[in-house]
Structure formats: structure tokens, C-alpha cells
Amino acid sequence: MLAMNYRGPYRIRASRKSDPVIEHPGDAIVQVSRSCICGSDLHLYHGLVPDTRTGTTFGHEFVGRVVEVGSDVRNLRVGDDVLVPFNVFCGSCFFCQRELYGNCHNTNPEATAAGGIFGYSHTTGGYDGGQAEYVRVPMADVGPTIIPPDIDIDDAVLLTDAFPTGYQAAEMGGIDEGDTVVVFGAGPVGLFAAKSAWWMGAGRVIVVDHVDYRLEFARRFAQCETVNFREVGDMAMHIKRMTDGLGADVCIDAVGCEAKGSALQELTGVKLKLQAGAATVLHWCINAVRKGGTVSIVGVYGPTFNAVPIGNALNKGLTLRMNQASVKRHLPRLIEHIRAGHVKPSDIITHRVPLEEVADAYYLFAHKLDGCIKTVLIPPRAPH
Amino acid sequence: MDMPVSQASEPGKRQGHAPDIDTTTRRPPHLDQIAGWGSDLDRAQRPAEPKERRPARLEGLHWHEVTPQVAHVPVLHSSERPGLTPIFGSPLPPRGLSGLVRRFAFGYSENDLRHWLLLLFADRVDTVEGLVEDVAHGHLPRLYAETGGRAELKHNPRAAAIKATALVAGVALIVAWRRSSSRR
Numbered sequence: 026m027l028a029m030n031y032r033g034p035y036r037i038r039a040s041r042k043s044d045p046v047i048e049h050p051g052d053a054i055v056q057v058s059r060s061c062i063c064g065s066d067l068h069l070y071h072g073l074v075p076d077t078r079t080g081t082t083f084g085h086e087f088v089g090r091v092v093e094v095g096s097d098v099r100n101l102r103v104g105d106d107v108l109v110p111f112n113v114f115c116g117s118c119f120f121c122q123r124e125l126y127g128n129c130h131n132t133n134p135e136a137t138a139a140g141g142i143f144g145y146s147h148t149t150g151g152y153d154g155g156q157a158e159y160v161r162v163p164m165a166d167v168g169p170t171i172i173p174p175d176i177d178i179d180d181a182v183l184l185t186d187a188f189p190t191g192y193q194a195a196e197m198g199g200i201d202e203g204d205t206v207v208v209f210g211a212g213p214v215g216l217f218a219a220k221s222a223w224w225m226g227a228g229r230v231i232v233v234d235h236v237d238y239r240l241e242f243a244r245r246f247a248q249c250e251t252v253n254f255r256e257v258g259d260m261a262m263h264i265k266r267m268t269d270g271l272g273a274d275v276c277i278d279a280v281g282c283e284a285k286g287s288a289l290q291e292l293t294g295v296k297l298k299l300q301a302g303a304a305t306v307l308h309w310c311i312n313a314v315r316k317g318g319t320v321s322i323v324g325v326y327g328p329t330f331n332a333v334p335i336g337n338a339l340n341k342g343l344t345l346r347m348n349q350a351s352v353k354r355h356l357p358r359l360i361e362h363i364r365a366g367h368v369k370p371s372d373i374i375t376h377r378v379p380l381e382e383v384a385d386a387y388y389l390f391a392h393k394l395d396g397c398i399k400t401v402l403i404p405p406r407a408p409h
Numbered sequence: 410m411d412m413p414v415s416q417a418s419e420p421g422k423r424q425g426h427a428p429d430i431d432t433t434t435r436r437p438p439h440l441d442q443i444a445g446w447g448s449d450l451d452r453a454q455r456p457a458e459p460k461e462r463r464p465a466r467l468e469g470l471h472w473h474e475v476t477p478q479v480a481h482v483p484v485l486h487s488s489e490r491p492g493l494t495p496i497f498g499s500p501l502p503p504r505g506l507s508g509l510v511r512r513f514a515f516g517y518s519e520n521d522l523r524h525w526l527l528l529l530f531a532d533r534v535d536t537v538e539g540l541v542e543d544v545a546h547g548h549l550p551r552l553y554a555e556t557g558g559r560a561e562l563k564h565n566p567r568a569a570a571i572k573a574t575a576l577v578a579g580v581a582l583i584v585a586w587r588r589s590s591s592r593r
Binding site for chain 2: 050099122125384
């Protein structure tokens with residue numbers, strides 16, 4: 026089959042590799058229809074995630090058609106069109122019993138700190154991802170969800186990660202009616218977080234980024250205020266000025282470890298790797314939120330450590346919430362939001378690229394060129 | 410809080426922290442254009458409330474313990490676990506020099522910085538091994554295409570021009586240096 030093939034930092038290609046096979050009676054094989062490039066794929070692409078082996082196929086946001094099922098699969102049939110949450114989870118461990126599917130303890134032998142994730146290095150279980158023609162999908166009776174007939178496939182692919190992650194970011198903020206919510210990052214997750222903040226009753230939503238076309242898109246898509254941090258002096262002080270000197274009620278980090286905005290953080294976190302990525306946005310969140318406020322983190326960081334002003338968080342009495350999204354938990358409610366017309370997730374898709382051109386697609390996405398917000402890869406012979 | 414739109418969007422005017430919102434109307438007028446505003450105000454509508462919900466609402470579960478997957482290739486596991494998890498990914502088992510470094514790294518716990526730094530080092534070794542493997546199989550790496558050169562040329566021609574200039578200058582310097590060396 027054709028699959029994206031990681032060759033080292035900044036080097037990828039589409040090449041042939043063996044088709045996946047059933048390795049466990051609970052597995053299914055899915056033929057991919059659509060697969061997105063996620064902002065967190067760029068951390069792999071840039072070589073920042075430990076145990077990213079040469080030859081890995083990335084891709085944790087994908088939908089497709091079931092073409093084979095293992096002997097123990099009861100809930101899926103060949104021919105079903107499914108969206109596959111990015112979490113690989115068992116449904117029965119201590120954490121899954123608490124609906125923490127993003128923290129499953131049974132699907133990642135390589136690390137206890139992370140659950141299983143498709144196509145996201147051996148640090149999250151060593152599974153090949155969906156930027157390919159076919160994928161092995163373990164625990165097929167609980168992970169994949171049959172796409173309802175009234176849900177468009179392009180909306181469905183955004184239900185596998187970006188939309189639920191953005192929603193959970195807002196949810197972890199514990200937003201109360203009238204709250205001021207600041208979302209750092211105008212990428213797909215930040216856009217969905219901003220949108221979701223309104224549903225939870227926010228009185229004011231402010232999105233911060235440095236890419237003008239993305240801020241313009243955020244104003245249209247999420248009807249929010251925007252701030253270009255390149256145009257303000259001190260980010261935390263600017264937010265306080267916008268909020269009568271108190272700070273925001275909720276700050277959301279939808280950027281993660283490759284944040285711009287601080288030369289020192291970029292040097293130590295991204296270039297020299299002396300910390301697990303640039304913690305610029307964590308720094309801003311802690312210092313821009315009000316006393317007693319909440320910082321919600323869904324931006325991805327590495328497993329080592331980061332320099333953050335934890336003393337300020339203590340003195341301000343902050344609540345820090347963070348997690349990988351438990352996608353399956355959110356799907357019913359998010360599908361209701363789509364049906365109600367509150368959001369059309371596929372509105373953020375700006376580029377559709379054949380899988381054969383995956384290297385160009387990553388370059389475009391990584392460098393934020395050509396108005397790129399979300400890129401969808403389409404494999405040859407895709408069933409849709 | 411019946412606030413006109415102009416006042417609501419005025420910089421410096423705080424909307425948050427307001428205890429006096431009329432919750433009977435539910436949607437402040439200046440938020441009328443927001444589709445779905447307040448639809449998840451009720452926390453019972455939020456799927457991750459409470460944070461740890463029991464019993465889980467997962468459908469389709471028909472096992473108490475997962476049948477273990479059989480390992481046909483070497484799979485490394487965290488020293489913080491007694492063994493493999495029931496389910497795991499099997500592609501790309503550790504191999505070559507990078508594999509040796511990975512095995513060594515897994516001797517340290519996730520709490521030990523050496524574990525992660527050794528894995529990052531192994532990744533770089535793996536990259537070199539991948540290049541060697543490509544060449545050994547008669548596949549010369551197409552660095553230009555693999556780094557998105559075509560997209561750069563089309564959408565970021567300035568960066569492409571800088572790279573091309575640097576490449577030409579580098580080649581010219583090497584040629585000049587070799588000529589001067591041969592004259593001596």
C-alpha cells in the first residue's frame with residue numbers, strides 16, 4: 026500500500042509498504058478515505074518526540090471503510106464507514122472505566138505517562154497511523170464509531186481529534202456564564218475551543234496568534250476578538266489591559282511545544298532541546314489569567330520538563346487542567362452541535378492533497394503558507 | 410446584563426466576573442449572532458463532567474480483561490511496567506545501532522531524563538541508518554522532494570532562492586578551495 030514514510034526531521038515521502046494485517050481478534054483493518062495533518066504531527070515531523078522511528082507512518086485523524094475484522098469483533102462489519110478516534114483504548118482498564126479513554130493503561134507498553142495514539146511514535150504505543158491507504162485499528166468494538174448517514178465525511182474526520190480536543194479544552198476551563206476566555210493559538214484546535222467557549226456561556230472570547238490570515242479566519246469562524254501578539258508588547262500585560270487589570274477568567278493553551286513569541290524559549294526548547302519544547306504559551310497563560318482562574322492545556326509538550334512560572338500559579342491560586350481528549354466521550358454531544366447547525370467543522374478545511382504529495386502538504390502546513398488552516402490527505406483508491 | 414453591542418466590544422470593558430447576568434433570558438443580546446451560545450451552560454450537557462464518570466457510558470464492551478496480543482517481533486516496554494500491555498503496535502521493532510541505544514534507554518525509568526535523551530539520540534542514529542539503508546537498496550534519497558521543495562518553490566520562492574543561493578555559493582567555495590589546493 027501507499028503510506029507516508031518518516032525518514033528523519035523535516036524529511037518524509039509517500040512510499041510503498043506492507044498492508045497491515047489482523048494481529049489480534051479485536052482488530053479491524055480500515056481503508057482510509059480522509060486523513061488530516063494535525064498541528065501535533067509537526068512535533069513528530071520536526072523530530073521533537075522521542076522514539077519516533079525512521080519508517081513510521083503518521084496520522085491520528087482519519088476516517089475510512091472497514092475492509093476486514095478480527096474473529097472477536099461484534100459491533101462492526103465489513104463495509105461500515107467509520108470515524109476513528111485518535112486514542113487507542115481498551116474500554117475496560119482502570120482509566121477507561123472512568124471515561125478517561127485518552128489515558129488508557131492497556132495500549133501503550135512503551136510509556137505509562139501516555140495512552141495509545143495512532144501514528145504518534147513508539148512513545149504512544151508504536152502504532153502506524155492513518156496517512157496511508159490502510160490502517161490496523163485495534164479494539165475495534167469500542168474505538169471506531171460508525172458515521173451517521175447525515176454527517177458529512179469531511180465533518181466526520183474533524184471529529185476524530187481537532188473538534189473534540191478544542192471542545193475539551195473549553196470544557197476543562199470550567200467556563201461560567203459571562204467569563205472572559207483567552208485562547209492562545211488560531212489553529213484548528215484553537216478555533217474549535219473558541220467556538221465551544223461560546224456554547225458554554227462565555228461573555229467574551231479572545232484568540233491570540235501571530236499569523237494574520239489565521240486571526241482573520243478566527244474572527245469569521247468563531248466571531249471572537251483577536252490579538253496579534255507581534256503587535257503588542259507584553260502579552261500578559263495586554264490581556265490584563267483588556268480585562269480591567271484583573272486577567273482573563275480562563276486561558277487555553279492550544280499551541281504546545283513549538284510556540285513562537287520568545288526567542289529564549291525557542292532557543293532552549295526547540296533548537297537546543299534543553300526543555301521539552303518552547304513553553305511560551307504556558308508562561309503567558311499563567312501570567313495572563315486572573316487570580317483563582319483556570320488554565321486549560323491541550324497543546325502538546327514532550328515528556329521531559331519545561332520552564333514555567335509555577336510559583337505564580339501557586340500565588341494566584343490557579344486551577345491547571347490538561348489532558349489528551351477522550352474523543353469517544355465527546356462524540357454524541359458534538360454530533361448534536363453539528364446537527365443543530367452550531368458549527369460546520371469542515372469549514373476549516375482549506376487544502377485537499379493527494380497522499381502522493383504528502384511532503385509538500387507538510388511543508389505548506391508547517392510554514393503556514395497559502396492560507397493553510399487544515400490539510401486533508403486523500404489516498405489513492407479512497408472509498409469516498 | 411442588557412448591554413448594547415458597541416459597549417460589549419469596547420476594549421477595556423470587562424464582560425467576565427459578572428454575577429448579575431439575567432439567567433432567565435439566558436442569551437445576552439450582544440451575543441445573539443453566536444450560533445449555539447449558552448447551549449452547554451448547564452454542566453450536565455458537558456460530556457466530560459464530572460471529570461471521572463462512573464460507570465462509563467461506553468457501548469459495545471463485551472470483555473472484562475483484554476485478550477493479550479501475541480508479540481511476533483521484539484517490543485520494548487517501560488521499566489515501570491511488569492511487561493507488555495495487552496495491545497501494542499508492532500511496526501518497526503528496534504534494529505541496528507539505534508535499536509541497541511533504544512534497548513539501553515528502556516533500562517531507565519520514564520522518570521529518568523536519560524531515558525528520553527537516549528531515545529532522542531537513537532532517533533538521530535536511526536535517521537542515518539535509514540539513509541544508509543536507502544542507498545543500500547539502490548534508492549537515492551530525493552532530499553528536495555522529501556523536504557517539500559516543490560511547495561517551497563511555489564509558495565515560498567524567497568526561501569527557495571536563499572537556499573539555492575547558499576547551495577551555489579557552497580559549491581563554488583568548495584571548487585575554489587580544491588583548485589587552490591591542487592595548485593600547491
